Amino acid sequence: MEIGVLGSGQLGRMMALAGYPLGLRLRFFECAADSPACQVAECVHACFDDLDALASFARGVDVVTYEFENVPLSAARHAAEHAPRFAPPLRALEMAQDRYIQKRFFQEIGVATAVFCPVNSRAELTPAIEATGLPAVLKTRRWGYDGKGQVVLREQADVDRVWQAMEGLPLILEKWVPFRRELSLIAVRSVRGETRFYPLTENVHREGILRLSIAPAPASSGLEGTARALAEKIFAALDYAGVLTLEMFEADGRLFANEMATRVHNSGHWTIEGAETSQFENHLRAVAGLPLGSVAPRGCSAMVNFIGSLPESAAVLTIPGTHLHLYGKTPRPRRKLGHATLRAASHASLTASLGRLLKIAGEDTLAQNPALIETSWAG
Numbered sequence: 001m002e003i004g005v006l007g008s009g010q011l012g013r014m015m016a017l018a019g020y021p022l023g024l025r026l027r028f029f030e031c032a033a034d035s036p037a038c039q040v041a042e043c044v045h046a047c048f049d050d051l052d053a054l055a056s057f058a059r060g061v062d063v064v065t066y067e068f069e070n071v072p073l074s075a076a077r078h079a080a081e082h083a084p085r086f087a088p089p090l091r092a093l094e095m096a097q098d099r100y101i102q103k104r105f106f107q108e109i110g111v112a113t114a115v116f117c118p119v120n121s122r123a124e125l126t127p128a129i130e131a132t133g134l135p136a137v138l139k140t141r142r143w144g145y146d147g148k149g150q151v152v153l154r155e156q157a158d159v160d161r162v163w164q165a166m167e168g169l170p171l172i173l174e175k176w177v178p179f180r181r182e183l184s185l186i187a188v189r190s191v192r193g194e195t196r197f198y199p200l201t202e203n204v205h206r207e208g209i210l211r212l213s214i215a216p217a218p219a220s221s222g223l224e225g226t227a228r229a230l231a232e233k234i235f236a237a238l239d240y241a242g243v244l245t246l247e248m249f250e251a252d253g254r255l256f257a258n259e260m261a262t263r264v265h266n267s268g269h270w271t272i273e274g275a276e277t278s279q280f281e282n283h284l285r286a287v288a289g290l291p292l293g294s295v296a297p298r299g300c301s302a303m304v305n306f307i308g309s310l311p312e313s314a315a316v317l318t319i320p321g322t323h324l325h326l327y328g329k330t331p332r333p334r335r336k337l338g339h340a341t342l343r344a345a346s347h348a349s350l351t352a353s354l355g356r357l358l359k360i361a362g363e364d365t366l367a368q369n370p371a372l373i374e375t376s377w378a379g
């Protein structure tokens with residue numbers, strides 16, 4: 001079976017690697033000459049405004065999917081018109097691209113979020129702040145990732161300075177959630193309607209970028225059912241197929257949806273070694289119409305991102321239980337270049353190796369704060 005993928009970053013690369021054992025052939029549609037997925041799989045080099053190339057790409061595969069959410073909607077629609085099948089659905093992609101449309105959708109289907117308001121002018125910012133209170137986060141509605149395009153408004157004195165930086169773009173103001181921790185749910189639904197939910201993952205961000213994921217999230221059994229029910233609502237409303245990621249805040253024992261990604265996700269990278277079937281394989285199975293694989297965890301996992309620069313591979317690989325993944329990207333500040341996953345029998349037995357791995361990854365603050373990690377273990 002041939003699977004066409006729009007985009008070709010590290011998510012696509014790991015998808016291609018997951019497809020080989022199953023005999024699934026992935027072909028990527030990508031403008032750039034060198035990209036993580038095109039280093040390991042077949043690539044059609046054309047840009048999203050080349051509609052003829054898109055149409056013939058889509059006709060030449062059994063299903064078209066995507067690995068990043070900023071595929072222009074017009075290009076995705078064109079591919080969907082010419083492909084035998086397109087998944088996840090276009091409506092899901094449209095929602096993933098605009099934070100305001102997405103949060104309105106959450107509201108409509110009964111998924112709790114922090115208070116939010118659209119902001120299109122300075123005049124609209126004042127009543128928006130009254131609605132959310134301070135602190136609040138001002139975010140661009142579109143194109144944001146890894147914390148880009150967002151600023152925290154802590155006090156009234158910040159407002160004019162922040163406005164100058166963001167003016168002219170469609171924005172959304174969100175109440176700052178004083179969360180106890182961040183959790184994500186990787187869920188999957190196949191074109192046949194079968195669903196599976198990985199155990200919740202606990203995520204630690206710094207400067208808006210994911211640094212560390214721990215799975216299964218410690219002490220989260222009381223929240224699993226609630227999180228799954230939220231994903232079920234989204235699946236049903238969108239007649240979804242593929243992997244869906246729901247990022248949430250846990251505050252006062254409740255879950256608030258932060259955002260959804262209608263694709264495989266960085267907080268699910270631990271599933272490559274830490275679950276019976278990885279998120280990448282299950283995404284492919286889901287869109288290909290194959291039975292889904294078990295999502296049962298294999299012990300406990302911790303995933304650490306390498307951001308901006310890469311450590312020596314040998315230093316990472318000396319840590320027992322480490323699995324290293326490099327994406328073939330040129331180092332740049334704030335860029336995700338690779339990750340490593342540690343797997344062990346229990347959370348407690350991960351702690352020592354995790355401290356070493358975090359240090360090697362340059363996450364000194366996290367590494368020197370074992371209390372932060374151990375508190376989350378203890379729940």
Ligand SMILES: Nc1ncnc2c1ncn2[C@@H]1O[C@H](COP(=O)(O)OP(=O)(O)OP(=O)(O)O)[C@@H](O)[C@H]1O
Binds near residue numbers: 147177
């Ligand atoms: N309303 C909020 N309250 C508290 N923290 C927030 C809020 N919004 C964002 N954050 C923090 O900033 C991080 C990044 O925000 P968000 O997920 O909205 O942006 P993003 O740039 O799309 O991230 P990514 O695409 O990498 O997941 C969150 O994971 C969280 O740590």
Ligand SMILES: [Mg+2]
Binds near residue numbers: 247258259
């Ligand atoms: Mg996010």
